[in-house]
Amino acid sequence: MKSLYFRVFLITAAVILVSSVIGFLVSNLYYHMKLKSFNDEKLVGIARQMKSFIETEPAGMERYLQNAASLGYEIYVTDGQGEAHFYGRSFREQDLDQRAVALVLGGEVYHGVAQFPNKPFITGFFDNRLSNTVGVLVQSSGKNYALFMRPDVLLQFGELRTFFALVGLYTVIISIFLFLISTRYLVKPITRLTEATKRIAQGNYNLRLPTRRRDEIGQLAEHFMTMSKELERVDQTRQQFVSNVSHEIQSPLTSIQGFAAVLREQELPSEERKHYADIIEAESRHLSILGKQLLLLSSLEQGEEALNKKHFTLYKHIRQAVQVLQWQLEEKDLLLKLSVPDSLTLYGDEVLLQQVWMNLLGNAINYIPPGRSIEVLAEKTLSHIVIVFSDTGEGIPPEHLPFLFDRFYRVDRARERTSGRTGLGLAIVKKIVQLHGGNIEVDSSPGAGTRITVRLPDL
Secondary structure, three states: OOOHHHHHHHHHHHHHHHHHHHHHHHHHHHHHHHHHHHHHHHHHHHHHHHHHHHHHOHHHHHHHHHHHHHOOEEEEEEOOOOOEEEEOOOOOEOOOOHHHHHHHHOOOOEEOOOOOOOEOOEOHHHOOEOOOOEEEEEEEOOEEEEEEEEEOHHHHHHHHHHHHHHHHHHHHHHHHHHHHHHHHHHHHHHHHHHHHHHHHHOOOOOOOOOOOOOOHHHHHHHHHHHHHHHHHHHHHHHHHHHHHHHHHHHHHHHHHHHHHHHHOOOOOOHHHHHHHHHHHHHHHHHHHHHHHHHHHHHHHOOOHHHOOEEEEEHHHHHHHHHHHOHHHHHHOOOEEEEEOOOOOEEEEEHHHHHHHHHHHHHHHHHHOOOOOEEEEEEEEOOOEEEEEEEEOOOOOOHHHHHHOOOOOOOOOHHHHHHHOOOOOHHHHHHHHHHHOOOEEEEEEOOOOOEEEEEEEEOO
């Protein structure tokens, strides 16, 4: 497996290589488009100065051209009839067309530099060809000559070329070296995160990562720590949930097994046998309710895809829940007041929201003393529909309020156990409300009753 350092090295080398090629192509394009014609005119001006001196001092032509060549120029002189002389370093290719010689001998100026063909990977300024020159007519001692010249780049810029080549080479080498060292500053925390990931996969959530950095790596480490703590909390919740489920199942199973063993005795009185059978039936019913609610919670965990949403009238919907619980209201002589406008409609899953109303009303009926009252109030705000369930019961101690919606949490565990409740009702209510994009709040204090507010978006 290739390490991250090796990948960084390859990417760095590739970036430098590609950047160098692109930089050369752009520079060469700029030379051909802007500098080539300017260079041609400058060389033509120098050639004309040579022409002027030679025609003024024809006797010193040979010596003058030798001196000019030693100063950094490559010169070719010909009369077009076989007489030709080279001064300075020899041309790499002597590819001058005879038509160019005839052109110059005819009095025209040869612009070989400006006319040099554009080539992506060949810079005309450095191409030492005889055709890549400028030419002018020179008259000396009554004879016409065609003089072609170009700068001797090696003589003029030889040391500079070596200097800049070394500067570029060392810049690349040192840049790669320093980049690899600095990359360790970036890669090291990523390596730590990789090790932390392995530890989390093994179930070890007790991680300590450096979060002092204020860049993206520091933010990633901070988020990773948050994720680790959340995973630890979820794992603890899962373990607690499994423990609670095991306890909730084990208790009725123990009762069923015990009373079933007693029922095997032949000498039991019929009334005692009936009592034990009733207990077994109650515990079996408790197991059935627990199983159904656990299945409901499991289906709700799937998210919004588990919902079957449609529009329905809120008043009729809550009224159906009241009718189901009517016998319990009458049994405890409770007064129920509905303040729900007929015009209010909700968009949601009718079955699941019916579970919400049933659970909230059922809790109120179960907990408040006989002769008290319950009120259901609904109203529409700018963006939500608010449904409030309030009662005149004894209220809930403040230390219990933060945990009311936790699974298997019971305010009065002894009473809940005898009532057959599972402690999952409010957890189911909260999950259903959240799946509909809403929220639920509880406001209660001892002696002042309880007020539960459900807010659902008005869609």
